[in-house]
Every structure is written in C-alpha cells, then in structure tokens.
Amino acid sequence: DIVMTQTPLSLPVALGQPASISCGSSQSLVHADGNIYFNWLHQRPGQPPRLLIYKISNRFSGVPDRFSGSGAGTDFTLEISRVEAEDVGIYYCMQSSQFPHTFGQGTRLEI
Amino acid sequence: DVQLVESGGGLVPPGGSLRLSCAVSGFNFSEHWMHWVRQSPGKGLQCVSNIHGAGIGTTYADFVKGRFTISRDNAKNMVYLQMDSLRVEDTAVYFCVRGTLHWNGLDYWGQGVHVTVST
Numbered sequence: 001d002i003v004m005t006q007t008p009l010s011l012p013v014a015l016g017q018p019a020s021i022s023c024g025s026s027q028s029l030v031h032a033d034g035n036i037y038f039n040w041l042h043q044r045p046g047q048p049p050r051l052l053i054y055k056i057s058n059r060f061s062g063v064p065d066r067f068s069g070s071g072a073g074t075d076f077t078l079e080i081s082r083v084e085a086e087d088v089g090i091y092y093c094m095q096s097s098q099f100p101h102t103f104g105q106g107t108r109l110e111i
Numbered sequence: 112d113v114q115l116v117e118s119g120g121g122l123v124p125p126g127g128s129l130r131l132s133c134a135v136s137g138f139n140f141s142e143h144w145m146h147w148v149r150q151s152p153g154k155g156l157q158c159v160s161n162i163h164g165a166g167i168g169t170t171y172a173d174f175v176k177g178r179f180t181i182s183r184d185n186a187k188n189m190v191y192l193q194m195d196s197l198r199v200e201d202t203a204v205y206f207c208v209r210g211t212l213h214w215n216g217l218d219y220w221g222q223g224v225h226v227t228v229s230t
Contacts, residue, residue: 037215048206048220049156055214092156096216100172101146103156 002026004093006104013109019080021107023093028074030097037096040069040078043106044089052091053078085111113137113219115207120224123197131192131224133207141165141185144210146217147192149226151203160192161210175201197228 003026013019021040029036040053051060053069056076066081080087088111093104119131131147146161160171160181169181180193190207207221 031215035214039216048223050220051216051218054211054216054218060218094156094217099161099170100158101217102158105155 001100002029002095002098002102004095004102004104006091006093006107009105009107011107011109013080013083013111015085015111016082019083019087019109021078021091021093021109023071023076023078023104025074025076025095029095035097036072038069038071038076039094039096040067041092041094041103042087042089043092047089049092083109083111113209115209115219115221117205117207117221117224120205120226122227122229124230125197125199125228127197127228128193128195129197129226131194131205131207131226133190133192133221135188135190135207135209138209140188142212145181145183145190146208146210147181147190148206148208148217148220149201149203150206150223154200154203157203159205162190194226197226199228202226202228 006023038056041049042052043049052063057069068079070077090106090108092106114136116134123129141164147159149159150156162169162181166183178196183190204223206223208217209219211218
C-alpha cells in the first residue's frame with residue numbers, strides 16, 4: 001500500500017495569517033491513465049471529512065479560493081492564504097491513484 | 112442535494128456480525144462507485160471496500176478480505192456492508208462515500224455510523 005506522510009502534525013496559526021501543509025507519498029501516484037489522483041480533505045470536530053482539493057490543485061465545489069494545492073512527483077502542498085476561524089480542524093491528504101486509497105495521518109490546524 | 116445516510120452500527124462481541132446500510136439520494140446512484148471508509152483513533156482513515164455502479168466489481172482491503180462483503184441495490188438506492196467475524200480492531204466509525212464520476216476519487220461522505228466490537 002502507498003504510505004502518505006504529512007508534516008507538520010500540528011499547526012498553530014493566527015487568524016488572517018497563511019498556513020501550509022506538506023504531504024509526501026512513498027511511491028509515484030501516476031495512474032495508468034497518466035493522471036495523478038491526489039486530494040486534500042478537511043474534517044471539523046464531529047463531522048465527516050469533506051473534499052477540498054482533487055487532482056493536486058482543483059478546488060471542489062464550494063471551496064473558497066483561499067485554499068490552493070500544488071505539487072508533483074511524490075511531494076504535495078496545501079496552502080491557505082489567510083486562515084479564518086472556520087478552517088480549524090484536521091487536514092488529510094489522500095491518494096486515489098491506487099487501491100486501497102490511503103490517507104495521511106492528519107494535520108491539526110488550530111487558531 | 113447529495114445525501115448519504117448510514118445505519119446499522121452498534122455494539123457487538125468479537126466474532127459477531129453486523130450489517131451496515133447506506134441510503135443515498137440526490138444523484139444517479141447506479142452511475143457511481145460506492146465506498147466504505149472507516150476511521151479509528153489508532154489507525155486513522157482506512158478504505159475498507161468499494162463496489163462498481165452496476166455491482167459487477169468489488170475490491171476489499173486486505174484486513175477485511177474474507178470477512179466483509181459489500182453489495183448494493185440500485186432499485187432501492189442502497190449500499191450495504193456485511194461484516195462477519197468481527198474483531199476488536201474493527202471498532203471504528205464507518206463512512207459511506209460516493210465515488211466520483213469523471214476522475215478517480217471520493218467526493219461526498221455520509222455522517223458515519225459507530226461500530227464497537229467488545230466483550
């Protein structure tokens with residue numbers, strides 16, 4: 001199985017400041033169709049995870065443009081340009097190029 | 112609106128069985144792969160199983176192969192997870208998740224259902 005490793009595991013950020021989370025995969029995420037299926041999810045306390053970013057850099061429906069994703073190969077980054085109170089929670093990276101889809105350990109963002 | 116509502120969780124002793132159900136609405140169910148993903152404090156998020164839109168293909172994580180069975184009823188917009196020979200380590204919140212149509216991934220998640228395996 002592909003192992004996904006996130007850093008940092010805890011991220012204190014002041015309101016209005018930027019934030020950045022990194023994720024690395026243990027092997028290439030290039031699918032047989034040539035695409036890289038790398039995603040970011042956000043989970044608030046007591047809620048299910050919610051898809052934020054898919055295919056490295058595409059924002060899912062309804063996701064604010066302060067969230068952006070980038071990366072290539074085996075290294076990927078999620079950036080929040082200006083953190084808002086509603087952004088608290090745990091952020092997970094996830095690969096869906098190979099089954100079983102696998103997730104990072106999670107990064108807890110706190111204000 | 113896309114909705115996924117899980118049910119059937121609860122407390123079961125080791126070796127017991129449970130059947131989870133997921134009722135979906137708001138989209139063309141038969142077009143989508145459906146997935147079960149679980150979350151536990153010790154193991155985090157883990158993909159458990161998935162099933163093709165027409166039910167013609169399934170996959171399972173190694174840790175549930177031979178014990179869990181995924182199925183679906185497209186006439187009823189339901190997906191199921193039959194869990195047999197349950198172990199303590201199967202204790203988790205189980206989420207029903209929709210597979211995406213135009214790219215490989217998961218988009219909408221249900222609220223989840225608790226499964227506790229304990230004496």
